[in-house]
Amino acid sequence: xxxxxxxxxxxxxxxxxxxxxxxxxxxxxxxxxxxxxxxxxxxxxxxxxxxxxxxxxxxxxxxxxxxxxxxxxxxxxxxxxxxxxxxxxxxxxxxxxxxxxxxxxxxxxxxxxxxxxxxxxxxxxxxxxxxxxxxxxxxxxxxxxxxxxxxxxxxxxxxxxxxxxxxxxxxxxxxxxxxxxxxxxxxxxxxxxxxxxxxxxxxxxxxxxxxxxxxxxxxxxxxxxxxxxxxxxxxxxxxxxxxxxxxxxxxxxxxxxxxxxxxxxxxxxxxxxxxxxxxxxxxxxxxxxxxxxxxxxxxxxxxxxxxxxxxxxxxxxxxxxxxxxxxxxxxxxxxxxxxxxxxxxxxxxxxxxxxxxxxxxxxxxxxxxxxxxxxxxxxxxxxxxxxxxxxxxxxxxxxxxx
Amino acid sequence: xxxxxxxxxxxxxxxxxxxxxxxxxxxxxxxxxxxxxxxxxxxxxxxxxxxxxxxxxxxxxxxxxxxxxxxxxxxxxxxxxxxxxxxxxxxxxxxxxxxxxxxxxxxxxxxxxxxxxxxxxxxxxxxxxxxxxxxxxxxxxxxxxxxxxxxxxxxxxxxxxxxxxxxxxxxxxxxxxxxxxxxxxxxxxxxxxxxxxxxxxxxxxxxxxxxxxxxxxxxxxxxxxxxxxxxxxxxxxxxxxxxxxxxxxxxxxxxxxxxxxxxxxxxxxxxxxxxxxx
Numbered sequence: 001x002x003x004x005x006x007x008x009x010x011x012x013x014x015x016x017x018x019x020x021x022x023x024x025x026x027x028x029x030x031x032x033x034x035x036x037x038x039x040x041x042x043x044x045x046x047x048x049x050x051x052x053x054x055x056x057x058x059x060x061x062x063x064x065x066x067x068x069x070x071x072x073x074x075x076x077x078x079x080x081x082x083x084x085x086x087x088x089x090x091x092x093x094x095x096x097x098x099x100x101x102x103x104x105x106x107x108x109x110x111x112x113x114x115x116x117x118x119x120x121x122x123x124x125x126x127x128x129x130x131x132x133x134x135x136x137x138x139x140x141x142x143x144x145x146x147x148x149x150x151x152x153x154x155x156x157x158x159x160x161x162x163x164x165x166x167x168x169x170x171x172x173x174x175x176x177x178x179x180x181x182x183x184x185x186x187x188x189x190x191x192x193x194x195x196x197x198x199x200x201x202x203x204x205x206x207x208x209x210x211x212x213x214x215x216x217x218x219x220x221x222x223x224x225x226x227x228x229x230x231x232x233x234x235x236x237x238x239x240x241x242x243x244x245x246x247x248x249x250x251x252x253x254x255x256x257x258x259x260x261x262x263x264x265x266x267x268x269x270x271x272x273x274x275x276x277x278x279x280x281x282x283x284x285x286x287x288x289x290x291x292x293x294x295x296x297x298x299x300x301x302x303x304x305x306x307x308x309x310x311x312x313x314x315x316x317x318x319x320x321x322x323x324x325x326x327x328x329x330x331x332x333x334x335x336x337x338x339x340x341x342x343x344x345x346x347x348x349x350x351x352x353x354x355x356x357x358x359x360x361x362x363x364x365x366x367x368x369x370x371x372x373x374x375x376x377x378x379x380x381x382x383x384x385x386x387x388x389x390x391x392x393x394x395x396x397x398x399x400x401x402x
Numbered sequence: 403x404x405x406x407x408x409x410x411x412x413x414x415x416x417x418x419x420x421x422x423x424x425x426x427x428x429x430x431x432x433x434x435x436x437x438x439x440x441x442x443x444x445x446x447x448x449x450x451x452x453x454x455x456x457x458x459x460x461x462x463x464x465x466x467x468x469x470x471x472x473x474x475x476x477x478x479x480x481x482x483x484x485x486x487x488x489x490x491x492x493x494x495x496x497x498x499x500x501x502x503x504x505x506x507x508x509x510x511x512x513x514x515x516x517x518x519x520x521x522x523x524x525x526x527x528x529x530x531x532x533x534x535x536x537x538x539x540x541x542x543x544x545x546x547x548x549x550x551x552x553x554x555x556x557x558x559x560x561x562x563x564x565x566x567x568x569x570x571x572x573x574x575x576x577x578x579x580x581x582x583x584x585x586x587x588x589x590x591x592x593x594x595x596x597x598x599x600x601x602x603x604x605x606x607x608x609x610x611x612x613x614x615x616x617x618x619x620x621x622x623x624x625x626x627x628x629x630x631x632x633x634x635x636x637x638x639x640x641x642x643x644x645x646x647x648x649x650x651x652x653x654x655x656x657x658x659x660x661x662x663x664x665x666x667x668x669x670x671x672x673x674x675x676x677x678x679x680x
Contacts, residue, residue: 021413021432022413022434023434036489036492037465037466037467037489038465038467041493041645042648043648046648047650056648083583146532146541146542146544147541150536170582171544171545171579171580171581171582172581174528174529174532174544175532175542175544175545178496178528178529178530178531178532178533178536179532179533179535179536179542181496181497181529181533182497182500182501182532182533182536182537183536185497185642186497186642187495187497187641187642187643188496188497188529188642188643189643190496190525190526190527190528190529191526191527205646209526209651210524210525210526211413211524215648215649215650215651216648216649216650216651217645217647217648218645218646218647218648218649219643219644219645219646220643220644220646221642221643221644222644223642224642261541262541262590262591263541263542263543263588263589263590263594264588264589264590265586265587265588266576266586266587266588266589267586267587268581268584268586268587269578269584269585269586269587270583270584271583271584271585277582277583278582279582280582282680283679307675307679308679308680325547325599325600325601326580326584328600331438331523332438332439332523332600333600339678340675340678340679357654361675361678363671363675369659374659375654376654377657378657378658379657379658379659379660379671379674380657380658380659380660381659381660381667381671382659383664383667384664387664388664388667388668391664391665391668392664392668392671392672394668395668395669395672396672396676396679399672399676400676400679
């Protein structure tokens with residue numbers, strides 16, 4: 001990729017200078033000049049230019065030279081994450097999308113499952129649309145560990161040569177797949193929110209947010225196979241269960257060395273949360289500075305309990321010590337995209353918005369009518385949350401008969 | 403003991419505001435900062451420095467201006483800073499970036515711990531940390547929220563092999579790794595790479611003495627020719643991923659403001675949402 005200014009079109013208006021996040025543009029003799037040492041090709045200036053005077057030369061899929069052969073690579077793989085021998089819902093979301101991609105490519109959808117004593121659980125992957133499951137059983141694979149998991153996955157990929165590998169953008173998936181990609185020199189796109197196929201070139205079109213969601217980028221891996229992507233939780237729809245769907249569970253074993261790990265997992269501590277896992281929740285109720293003190297978080301928790309939601313918190317309330325860091329939603333916390341997000345007393349700074357703005361329905365309750373949170377809210381309530389929250393909780397209790 | 407902290411310079415999004423008209427970000431005049439997660443990485447390195455009399459080397463790959471970020475790290479207390487910068491590195495994706503950084507770390511040779519922030523706030527990939535450890539073939543612990551124990555025994559005879567880091571049987575780190583449900587306690591021999599989350603510490607502010615030191619500190623600059631890199635594996639050439647399209651997502655529009663007293667608005671909201679609640 002490269003960027004250049006078309007001098008004939010540039011009027012020296014300096015609009016681009018102002019938007020460049022890297023201060024890479026100067027106007028010299030009434031023409032914009034880009035300092036390529038500073039430019040990261042983010043494209044912000046291109047959108048801003050009213051005269052189409054800045055061009056980013058991108059590689060279009062049709063210009064890509066296929067130097068390495070795709071031959072021998074086929075099938076779409078989904079890494080099926082498990083915890084305590086239960087396949088996690090993210091895996092079913094990936095199988096839903098994976099089926100679509102496999103059909104577009106005209107290949108099989110395969111699930112990859114590593115664990116201990118999970119042969120029956122492996123059938124669930126078939127019932128969610130997979131044609132095959134490669135299952136590796138070992139006591140050493142009972143719990144996720146970086147080294148054995150990445151070594152097994154690299155072995156499987158080298159042996160069966162998939163065309164596409166999908167993995168959840170979770171604490172397991174992100175640690176695992178980054179290691180795997182290095183070993184096989186494959187391209188890896190993180191945190192995709194959209195996946196499609198260029199059928200002619202058999203390319204996986206991977207779309208992901210960058211810059212805190214302000215810019216979307218579509219990425220391809222033209223000369224490396226498999227094409228790998230991690231996908232955010234709750235973005236894709238879960239594959240439906242079909243108990244009649246037929247497929248094969250193929251068991252594979254490896255030498256003990258492959259399962260060895262230099263790190264030792266000493267303990268798994270589950271923190272008892274009042275409610276459910278934040279990133280997996282369909283409903284999240286979050287509290288912010290507007291709650292004024294830690295005790296008032298109870299108002300948020302009560303509402304969350306009645307509507308079956310998880311409890312989130314803004315950075316301000318976490319920094320104040322009202323809620324632990326594991327509840328923090330936003331740039332330095334967690335990214336969530338539930339069906340319903342209710343923000344209580346959260347003003348909606350950009351750092352918070354990037355962590356929740358892809359939620360289906362956003363409800364904002366805030367006493368300041370000018371709070372930025374209302375710019376993204378589907379439903380807004382301007383008012384005193386100390387009056388509104390208890391009332392809302394009561395009414396939901398009645399409406400949902402709880 | 404030598405500790406290496408990898409950092410990245412990113413645009414400061416806390417200075418970004420939303421344009422109420424277009425609902426897009428106003429980015430004019432945004433300055434560059436050290437990636438917030440890397441501030442926790444630096445702080446953790448400095449805490450270990452105090453505890454073990456370790457030496458902290460901060461390293462970044464980026465354009466020449468990334469030197470500012472390194473000077474800031476020195477002002478906080480880092481001992482040494484290395485800028486890995488070359489036009490040949492431009493266009494690196496996470497594969498090529500972690501390859502290049504791992505080559506720089508191998509050039510440093512003697513290290514026991516590499517610390518990275520869990521991810522950078524501009525790209526949000528969280529891939530470079532694990533990528534570096536895979537290239538170096540050392541163990542990793544990601545999303546570390548606490549170092550419970552660390553033991554460091556230097557090798558007795560001081561012998562060190564060419565490209566490998568300090569190995570000692572008794573040196574280890576025990577850390578808490580944050581997961582979706584809680585955390586795991588993981589032990590790893592050293593050398594090891596960890597990526598850290600916000601909860602691990604509270605970064606210090608630079609001291610006046612540190613600021614003075616940072617001004618005059620010498621910063622090492624390494625170009626491609628200074629590193630043992632394969633030209634086919636760096637920059638755009640070495641990057642398997644290619645960006646084919648960049649676009650602005652449709653802005654999310656503000657919706658409906660519900661009017662009325664608490665009872666009325668609650669009634670309206672319950673009506674609107676109850677069908678959506680399982």
